[in-house]
């Protein structure tokens with residue numbers, strides 16, 4: 242068995258990617274953000290304060306004949322961007338891309354932070370990280386993918402995120418036609434809940450890859466490519482107008498710049514992110530100053546290969562073999 246779901250960028254900056262998910266009987270369809278950087282499936286619901294839920298599609302367990310309260314269970318999460326949410330837990334049927342998990346923990350939000358209230362294009366997250374990262378207590382719950390894995394043709398999923406285009410999350414199979422290059426595999430470390438891996442080096446423009454281990458996570462829920470300062474500086478030294486903008490909290494440059502590409506080595510392959518993908522967006526509507534897709538990870542404590550990097554590749558999240566596959570797109 243397999244599943245295949247389309248995913249779309251939320252806005253002109255590809256800030257996040259939205260995928261439709263069916264929950265309950267009859268189906269309630271919610272737009273959710275698939276996030277390999279966390280391990281909880283949570284939704285805006287009938288239990289979310291009306292003022293917070295305004296503008297969001299919500300899940301009503303009381304309207305689903307297959308919903309069951311997971312009594313005594315609660316959850317609470319804080320994300321890297323300081324957003325947060327918390328609530329209680331139901332189980333219900335959750336269908337993604339035509340594949341159904343009968344008894345999935347659906348975490349219902351009774352509290353959401355301002356960022357979520359304002360981000361009306363999504364109604365919650367589908368965590369696709371490792372189960373160890375689940376935040377339900379007293380008994381942690383499995384992710385949708387973990388529940389699905391044993392019934393899928395293969396215990397893996399792929400992410401094909403695209404710039405201003407419809408992409409896909411495929412479950413249980415690899416559509417190699419989505420990639421130009423060969424898939425290179427490297428071990429994945431799921432001990433922290435993330436899809437951790439080590440890149441073997443990097444280069445700017447068409448230069449030869451150097452040998453420089455970069456340990457980080459493959460994270461569909463993070464917009465940017467966040468790497469150490471020495472690499473960020475090496476890249477922007479090639480961009481004449483680049484400067485750090487305190488108010489934007491990142492490197493900005495003239496939108497007219499012809500940005501160099503950025504490449505990294507992984508699993509014996511080289512993934513090259515084109516200059517266009519490294520120009521995220523004007524800092525304001527109509528501005529001629531643009532914000533970089535590559536920024537520093539210095540104050541985060543972890544390197545994140547977020548959507549800016551993932552857009553250049555077909556990425557295989559292979560739970561069965563605890564490995565990550567990367568192919569140039």
Ligand SMILES: CCCC[C@H](NC(=O)[C@H](Cc1ccccc1)NC(=O)N1CCOCC1)C(=O)N[C@@H](CC1CCCCC1)C(O)(O)C(F)(F)C(=O)NC
Nearest residue numbers: 256257276278279320321322324360460462463464465541
């Ligand atoms: C500091 C480094 C991580 C920052 C990362 N957030 C981000 O990358 C958010 C995502 C977003 C886009 C649009 C609207 C709202 C939020 N974007 C963001 O901070 N920016 C600012 C810079 O310009 C680009 C957009 C994050 O917390 N990612 C979470 C998942 C997001 C949480 C907020 C809602 C969207 C999903 C994560 O799970 O991937 C995590 F791994 F970082 C994490 O916190 N795991 C526990």
